[in-house]
Amino acid sequence: MNSPFDIAVAGSGAAGIAAAICSARSGVKTLLLDRRPAAGGIGGFSGLTTLCGLHDDSGRLLNDGFSREFAEALAEGPPVSMGKVWVLPYRPERFRELASSLLSSTPNLITVWNTSVDQVTRDGDSITHLNSIRVQAVIDCTGTAEVARAIGADCLSTDQQTQSPAVVFPLHGIERDLSNVIAATQVLLPLARAGLPPLNFQPHPEPNSITVKFSGRADQASAVIDFLRANVAGFENCRTSCTEFHASPRAGRMVVGQYLLTGDDVLAAHKFPDAIARCAWPIEQWNAAGASRLRHLPPGQHYEIPARSLRAARAPNLFMAGKTISADADAIASARVMGCCLATGAAAGNLAAAFVGSSGTAGHP
Numbered sequence: 492m493n494s495p496f497d498i499a500v501a502g503s504g505a506a507g508i509a510a511a512i513c514s515a516r517s518g519v520k521t522l523l524l525d526r527r528p529a530a531g532g533i534g535g536f537s538g539l540t541t542l543c544g545l546h547d548d549s550g551r552l553l554n555d556g557f558s559r560e561f562a563e564a565l566a567e568g569p570p571v572s573m574g575k576v577w578v579l580p581y582r583p584e585r586f587r588e589l590a591s592s593l594l595s596s597t598p599n600l601i602t603v604w605n606t607s608v609d610q611v612t613r614d615g616d617s618i619t620h621l622n623s624i625r626v627q628a629v630i631d632c633t634g635t636a637e638v639a640r641a642i643g644a645d646c647l648s649t650d651q652q653t654q655s656p657a658v659v660f661p662l663h664g665i666e667r668d669l670s671n672v673i674a675a676t677q678v679l680l681p682l683a684r685a686g687l688p689p690l691n692f693q694p695h696p697e698p699n700s701i702t703v704k705f706s707g708r709a710d711q712a713s714a715v716i717d718f719l720r721a722n723v724a725g726f727e728n729c730r731t732s733c734t735e736f737h738a739s740p741r742a743g744r745m746v747v748g749q750y751l752l753t754g755d756d757v758l759a760a761h762k763f764p765d766a767i768a769r770c771a772w773p774i775e776q777w778n779a780a781g782a783s784r785l786r787h788l789p790p791g792q793h794y795e796i797p798a799r800s801l802r803a804a805r806a807p808n809l810f811m812a813g814k815t816i817s818a819d820a821d822a823i824a825s826a827r828v829m830g831c832c833l834a835t836g837a838a839a840g841n842l843a844a845a846f847v848g849s850s851g852t853a854g855h856p
């Protein structure tokens with residue numbers, strides 16, 4: 492494992508899966524490592540069942556290439572309209588299986604699991620080694636900028652007050668329509684009176700099933716399920732397949748890059764000459780009380796993400812994708828959704844491969 496690689500991708504969530512596959516498909520020797528035992532990240536392991544950020548407000552796919560390929564292979568039904576946005580319902584086990592089969596069938600790609608990035612070595616500004624492995628370029632897809640932090644690169648954090656952690660789990664066996672706001676409110680009122688956290692309901696691809704999200708403590712999940720069973724019509728026989736509840740952090744850390752994407756860029760549907768991805772998801776913030784604040788782009792519009800937001804300001808061979816791109820707290824509150832992570836991941840893989848190719852060292856580090 493100490494043999495050299497052209498590109499190392501740290502983190503195998505939506506962004507890292509896309510980055511590693513696109514880098515390797517460009518013909519450069521690529522290493523993907525993750526501290527977990529398998530690929531998936533938040534999209535595969537936190538109970539989520541809706542892939543957001545793939546579509547514009549008419550339901551048209553915003554990005555081609557790997558984003559489209561992954562979404563089409565993941566889909567078991569059409570995208571669903573939720574107010575002004577579209578989401579693709581998916582099963583998390585299918586997300587993990589698809590990632591695993593794509594990664595294992597990609598030439599030039601080696602995966603290493605159960606391995607944390609704990610050592611990053613530099614020569615001047617450039618990274619030379621990751622965990623003692625010699626590399627030409629690195630893509631930080633850890634969601635919390637672990638590679639960038641290790642070399643002391645400039646980073647920004649998401650505001651924890653406006654991006655609270657949330658507990659996510661599926662509920663099956665529901666005999667009640669929750670597809671409109673009034674129906675959902677009739678469920679939320681008794682929960683609020685009982686002092687339980689407000690729930691957010693998301694589509695689940697299986698019949699009589701929904702995905703529940705709430706901002707709060709993991710140990711409140713059992714109380715929520717017990718309360719619904721005992722007190723809310725249509726939930727008498729509800730059950731979850733989740734065996735262990737935990738709160739997933741929405742907040743992350745972004746690396747300051749050659750361009751800092753801002754909330755103003757998002758809301759103004761800004762376009763860039765070096766655009767590598769499109770996104771139309773609103774700026775979506777969730778406070779600790781479980782209330783969301785959505786700020787939408789103008790109707791029919793999308794913004795672009797420039798290549799410069801995927802390149803670290805101070806390390807020429809460090810690239811970022813997913814939740815770590817160079818963005819302020821408002822911009823990442825839009826660009827963190829998985830559709831955007833797939834698109835920035837794919838672009839980072841291609842950019843890093845071109846960087847290694849242009850330095851004339853691909854395959855010969």
Ligand SMILES: Cc1cc2nc3c(=O)[nH]c(=O)nc-3n(C[C@H](O)[C@H](O)[C@H](O)COP(=O)(O)OP(=O)(O)OC[C@H]3O[C@@H](n4cnc5c(N)ncnc54)[C@H](O)[C@@H]3O)c2cc1C
Pocket residue numbers: 501502503504505506507524525526527531532533534539540541542543544606607608609632633634635637656657658659693704739740741742812813814815827828829830832
């Ligand atoms: C509660 C919640 C609800 C959400 N709901 C939705 C939704 O409905 N739809 C949607 O599209 N998006 C949703 N999101 C946002 C979205 O899921 C994430 O922003 C997105 O999945 C991030 O992808 P990523 O690849 O950047 O990072 P992650 O998925 O976080 O992947 C990072 C990977 O890096 C690995 N890693 C971290 N540190 C190290 C290290 N030191 N060494 C090695 N590996 C490391 C981790 O193990 C992980 O596998 C939600 C997020 C949360 C938390």
